[in-house]
Amino acid sequence: MRHGYGLESPASRSQVVVSTLFTGVIRRTENPGSQIVSEQSHRLDVAATEPEPDGSMLPFERPAPAPAPGQAPGQAPAPTAELGPTGRPMPVLPEPTPLSVHGGARVVSMCNQKGGVGKTTTTINLGASLAEYGRKVLLVDFDPQGSLSVGLGLNPHEMDLTIYNLLLQADVTLDDVVVPSGVPGMDLLPSNIDLSAAEVQLVNEVAREQTLQRVLAPALADYDVILIDCQPSLGLLTVNALTASDGVIVPLECEYFALRGVALLKTTIDKVRERLNPRLEIEGVLGTMFDGRTLHGREVMERLVQAWGDTVFHTVIRRTVKFSDSTVAGEPITTYASSSAGADAYRQLAKEVLSRWPDA
Ligand code: ADP
Ligand code: MG
Numbered sequence: 001m002r003h004g005y006g007l008e009s010p011a012s013r014s015q016v017v018v019s020t021l022f023t024g025v026i027r028r029t030e031n032p033g034s035q036i037v038s039e040q041s042h043r044l045d046v047a048a049t050e051p052e053p054d055g056s057m058l059p060f061e062r063p064a065p066a067p068a069p070g071q072a073p074g075q076a077p078a079p080t081a082e083l084g085p086t087g088r089p090m091p092v093l094p095e096p097t098p099l100s101v102h103g104g105a106r107v108v109s110m111c112n113q114k115g116g117v118g119k120t121t122t123t124i125n126l127g128a129s130l131a132e133y134g135r136k137v138l139l140v141d142f143d144p145q146g147s148l149s150v151g152l153g154l155n156p157h158e159m160d161l162t163i164y165n166l167l168l169q170a171d172v173t174l175d176d177v178v179v180p181s182g183v184p185g186m187d188l189l190p191s192n193i194d195l196s197a198a199e200v201q202l203v204n205e206v207a208r209e210q211t212l213q214r215v216l217a218p219a220l221a222d223y224d225v226i227l228i229d230c231q232p233s234l235g236l237l238t239v240n241a242l243t244a245s246d247g248v249i250v251p252l253e254c255e256y257f258a259l260r261g262v263a264l265l266k267t268t269i270d271k272v273r274e275r276l277n278p279r280l281e282i283e284g285v286l287g288t289m290f291d292g293r294t295l296h297g298r299e300v301m302e303r304l305v306q307a308w309g310d311t312v313f314h315t316v317i318r319r320t321v322k323f324s325d326s327t328v329a330g331e332p333i334t335t336y337a338s339s340s341a342g343a344d345a346y347r348q349l350a351k352e353v354l355s356r357w358p359d360a
Contacts, residue, residue, distance in 0.1 A: 118288035153330025
């Protein structure tokens with residue numbers, strides 16, 4: 001690993017990070033008559049010394065694979081297949097089997113507190129690809145910026161009801177809020193800027209971290225997959241998404257500083273697993289905006305695989321302007337440019353994701 005390359009920071013440098021997790025404990029303020037407690041007093045503030053990833057403390061780290069039978073230690077395994085873009089042999093991904101019955105949805109969050117890493121693009125296009133493979137898919141726009149809804153052609157000013165109403169109004173049901181996404185087999189729970197108020201309002205709810213899980217419960221029987229597009233923060237909305245999920249996919253831009261902040265994301269996932277949702281798993285790390293033509297792109301990819309081993313998906317999403325074009329068109333790349341490399345990459349991701357799920 002060369003120095004000054006960007007993914008590393010000096011090992012001595014550490015940062016005090018205050019990670020905020022929301023607990024169900026309500027503490028009163030000094031004033032005994034007051035029902036109003038500050039938002040801060042609802043939080044369990046965990047001060048942690050969180051070193052920036054530097055090679056000594058890498059989240060999701062995997063031990064080096066054991067040598068294959070007949071292979072001398074330290075020697076590269078005999079290539080069994082063509083090398084994929086991650087530098088590992090590309091496995092043959094099974095064709096997804098058609099489903100005759102639907103339901104028992106697996107819930108997966110796209111999560112990274114960094115913006116612009118491909119969370120929304122992955123939610124739309126992985127969802128559309130899973131729908132092409134016959135899965136019934138529900139997308140949940142859980143970002144007040146509403147990019148997922150806009151990316152599927154909705155006008156944020158013309159939404160009657162959004163996920164905000166579902167979260168905070170007892171008389172609003174899931175069926176009132178779900179809209180078709182324009183892709184057969186895929187529906188959407190839309191959002192707009194109203195959702196930004198939910199973060200504050202939820203603080204006063206009972207079991208506030210479980211609110212999304214509770215409102216999504218009726219959808220589990222109807223869908224095969226529910227994908228939640230998280231906002232770029234680790235606040236209460238994201239904690240709700242993680243609490244409602246079986247798995248997390250972490251999209252990471254294959255760029256300088258890609259690993260920055262991922263240690264904190266890993267800590268948050270671990271705390272949610274310990275305190276709120278023991279079934280939460282990391283499904284995989286997805287390299288996005290990859291440019292295999294540059295040495296830099298290949299080096300970043302090598303570093304990701306060194307750090308996280310098989311947690312990194314074999315599928316990699318390359319950088320192409322077609323993604324922004326399809327957002328402007330308000331549809332997934334799988335329909336906007338159906339035979340493009342970008343569309344094929346997300347179809348391959350869908351196959352890889354399904355191959356990792358126990359009963360998909
Ligand atoms: P996030 O949801 O993490 O903020 P987005 O999915 O909205 O990230 O992506 C940020 C921007 O990058 C969008 O304009 C999107 O069109 C573009 N983008 C996403 N993936 C790619 C890619 N593989 N190649 C080029 N541009 C991309
Ligand atoms: Mg987004």
